[in-house]
Amino acid sequence: MSSPSDEQIEGGISNNKLHWTNVGVDAAAVVGSSASDKSESEDEDGEDIVKAHQLTDPLVLVDPNSNGPFHSRSGFVGCVRHFKAQDIPSNILSWIFDLMERNMKVMYEKSQDGWDFEDKKEEMTDRNSRYLIVFTDDSPVAFTHFQFDMDYGRQVLYCYEIQLEEKVRTCGLGKHLMTALELIAEKTSLQFVVLTVFRHNPKARAFFAKIGYIIDSTSPSKKEKQDYFILSKQIVAEKSSEKP
């Protein structure tokens, strides 16, 4: 796979620091209110979800100093970039699909629904899908796929995927990406970060437990015999004016 160009990963790489790439971005460019940015189900969306859908780059909202510069324990250098699914360069999208398959195919094959990659690709390229992608030097090494969405009447940031190349695992990068999602949720006033994890993925379950995710009230009960949990972390308190 060819590497992304400098333009594709613009934002700067500093020695031994993985950092947000929002420094120097014009805040006025954050909100784009074109009709094409609106959610298909906008009528049912809460007002904070409607606003979140209009963000061009939610990383701009995250103060780069609030999470501190990231120092990888293994010393790699990198930066985090935000993309809407439709703006991801084709070579990076191919890498995303490839990493997804390498990391998750076996897990899905063990699951009740099996591995349907075409269906997965459709979900991953949905018009509301967004990504944070981590680049080291010129190569992508990790991504998280998320959406701003309504979930059982709650306004949430739904994390669909977090996938790291094996070589960059267990050095704090997964936690760094989840923290980024939590900060975005906080800045957009969304109540929860929500995600799904297979019961038969003990490493991911241990990771999410370590960083404060608990079983969500909407997670299937044991009686329902589903092979996944829905986990969540509350980010902001429920608004009293919110509809149930």
Ligand SMILES: CC(C)(COP(=O)(O)OP(=O)(O)OC[C@H]1O[C@@H](n2cnc3c(N)ncnc32)[C@H](O)[C@@H]1OP(=O)(O)O)[C@@H](O)C(=O)NCCC(=O)NCCS
């Ligand atoms: C799961 C995954 C995202 C975790 O990211 P990571 O960068 O390896 O994890 P981190 O280094 O950020 O770990 C954060 C914390 O979780 C803990 N943790 C991570 N993996 C763990 C494990 N398998 N068992 C116990 N604790 C674990 C770490 O010790 C660390 O704790 P600390 O903050 O006290 O040091 C990554 O390993 C991955 O991409 N796995 C393959 C794909 C996958 O399963 N994705 C999840 C799909 S739902």
